[in-house]
Amino acid sequence: MSIGSAIPGNAGRVNADALDADARGESFGLLALLSPGLFLVFAVIIVPIGWLFWLSLFDEAGQLSASNYARFFEQASYIKTFVTTFKVAFTVTGASVLLGYPLAYMLSQLPRRAASICLIFVILPFWTSVLVRTYAWLVILQRKGLINSWLIDLGVIGQPLPLANNFTGVVIGMTHIMLPFLVLPLYASMKTIDTDCLRAGMNLGASPAATFRQIFFPLSLPGLASGVVIVFVLCLGFFVTPALMGGGKVIMWAMRMEQTTSLYSNWGAGAALGVVLLAVTLALLGLFQWLLGARATGVWSQR
Amino acid sequence: MMENSLPISHRQRLWLYALGGLVMLFLIAPSVIIVIMSFSGSSLLQFPPQEWSLRWYQSYFGSVEWRDATIVSVKVAVMTAIVATPLGTAAAYAINAGTLRLTGLINALLTASLIIPVILIGIGTFFLYARIGLNNTLTGLVIAHTVQALPLVVLTVLSGLRSYDMNQEKVARSLGAGRFSAFFQVTMPQIRFSIVSGALFAFITSFDEVVVSLFVSGGETTTLTRRMFNALRDQIDPTIAAISTCLIVLSIVLLSAAQLFGRGR
Numbered sequence: 131m132s133i134g135s136a137i138p139g140n141a142g143r144v145n146a147d148a149l150d151a152d153a154r155g156e157s158f159g160l161l162a163l164l165s166p167g168l169f170l171v172f173a174v175i176i177v178p179i180g181w182l183f184w185l186s187l188f189d190e191a192g193q194l195s196a197s198n199y200a201r202f203f204e205q206a207s208y209i210k211t212f213v214t215t216f217k218v219a220f221t222v223t224g225a226s227v228l229l230g231y232p233l234a235y236m237l238s239q240l241p242r243r244a245a246s247i248c249l250i251f252v253i254l255p256f257w258t259s260v261l262v263r264t265y266a267w268l269v270i271l272q273r274k275g276l277i278n279s280w281l282i283d284l285g286v287i288g289q290p291l292p293l294a295n296n297f298t299g300v301v302i303g304m305t306h307i308m309l310p311f312l313v314l315p316l317y318a319s320m321k322t323i324d325t326d327c328l329r330a331g332m333n334l335g336a337s338p339a340a341t342f343r344q345i346f347f348p349l350s351l352p353g354l355a356s357g358v359v360i361v362f363v364l365c366l367g368f369f370v371t372p373a374l375m376g377g378g379k380v381i382m383w384a385m386r387m388e389q390t391t392s393l394y395s396n397w398g399a400g401a402a403l404g405v406v407l408l409a410v411t412l413a414l415l416g417l418f419q420w421l422l423g424a425r426a427t428g429v430w431s432q433r
Numbered sequence: 434m435m436e437n438s439l440p441i442s443h444r445q446r447l448w449l450y451a452l453g454g455l456v457m458l459f460l461i462a463p464s465v466i467i468v469i470m471s472f473s474g475s476s477l478l479q480f481p482p483q484e485w486s487l488r489w490y491q492s493y494f495g496s497v498e499w500r501d502a503t504i505v506s507v508k509v510a511v512m513t514a515i516v517a518t519p520l521g522t523a524a525a526y527a528i529n530a531g532t533l534r535l536t537g538l539i540n541a542l543l544t545a546s547l548i549i550p551v552i553l554i555g556i557g558t559f560f561l562y563a564r565i566g567l568n569n570t571l572t573g574l575v576i577a578h579t580v581q582a583l584p585l586v587v588l589t590v591l592s593g594l595r596s597y598d599m600n601q602e603k604v605a606r607s608l609g610a611g612r613f614s615a616f617f618q619v620t621m622p623q624i625r626f627s628i629v630s631g632a633l634f635a636f637i638t639s640f641d642e643v644v645v646s647l648f649v650s651g652g653e654t655t656t657l658t659r660r661m662f663n664a665l666r667d668q669i670d671p672t673i674a675a676i677s678t679c680l681i682v683l684s685i686v687l688l689s690a691a692q693l694f695g696r697g698r
Contacts, residue, residue: 153532159612160527164539167524167583171542174580175549178557229456236453239446251457257684258464259641261661262677266463268669269470269478276466276480309460338441367550369644374665384552391556392648404553411550 179408182401189398198402208386215383218300218372219365225305226361230312231354235346237313238320249317256310264371267303268294271375295377303371311364312357319353320346352422359418363411383407464681471674478669489675498660499676505650506640506657509571513578513639518632520579521586526616528587529594544584551644554580559648569651577645582635589634593627626694633687633694640683 189197202208233252237245255263270276271293278290293299323346331341369384376382381389383403391400443450466480471489473482493499524543528536546554558577559568567573597620605615621628646656657676664670 163523
């Protein structure tokens, strides 16, 4: 428009129209580039989820009702599933912070070369199949597994410890899978902390501990928050590890969905579970984005 | 930035290195243990193994079921990479142009499969496929995996495009190159490493995918991960250690390739 208006009279009008048409064509071209991808996402994710949502509104007799949702508050087994899920999610997130913060801190303080070598230890598990890692933990933790046979051989314990097929096993296996999701964003944000701020603090007489506590730690909190949110959200909907390492005793949200739909063919109830899970996930991510203005998918875009 | 610029010696940091080292051990030990155990000669789980053999690899490669499942997975992963890479590259190009409205919405849609619980996508896809007859087909698997792989291609190519000066393409077009030849002759050669990385990520995403495959694959199209999952539900068969080792090696090879291509920029 600005070029068009600089030229007087009719010619300007023609130019402006041509430019507008050009911009429209450009936009259409870009939309055309996007459309195959968007169409697939729409067809395979949005449509089925909308359909499931619609299904969840009807009871088994085909009547419009809220019974699929009401049962979450009435049946003790559902309440137990939610309690278990949140317990696992909180424990795994806590364990990931306890293990991940020191690692990310160390990585951020190491010289560049050493850091990129150590980073392999985070990235390789990140790209290793979840199944492979769950299998490994089964081998390590089960009744006749490595840890138990070592401890018994050493005479530390007489009876094998119950490490797999229970809550402990699920938490250990899931922490291993979630740790990179916490470390990667945390490390990226720690690297952006200006060393001059820390040096200034130390020059002014702060001890290393005080510098960490009063300067570094507060500056690392946004990165920590983004790691915590992504880990927590992924935990809520996690399926593979609890299904294989829970021994049928630790029933989490996603397993419940699988059982309700595959085993009992109760699509309404399964769909309702999915809708609530999605709502909780989006609410947590939305809250996070609103509070910190950061995108939760950042963890996948850096290596 | 100067390295180790804080007046704290490495000695004062020993406890931090020890702690970080332990966490790194926690992260890497399971894979190392599985690789070593896959060469064990005994069907008992002993570590370190008392005797060595390749019997679990023979049992993997000798089994028709495992071999068929592996072939299905390879086929699906190759096709997923072939489909997802151009789609993701085109989408990344359009997002990078940045002139479209609703960029936030478009980003959210394209990266939705990273955020939406995968169990919900699995059930939804199964439900949709049951209506249109795509369950237990290679086509269905490729479509489902393409949606999973798309965000990774988009994000990888986008990061390549961000470090590329789009004015070069404009110059080519002002000199008379068509839109497509400008892209293929000027832009693509310069972001080809990101595109190849994206394709490798798409391949590994599809190859390692479990949950959606559990729902939409079966019978003749049972993927390797689905068969592994079912085998793990029953018992711990050391053959899976051999398969796992192959998967770990595949991850290492593809990641190194992606890193090398990333360097080549």
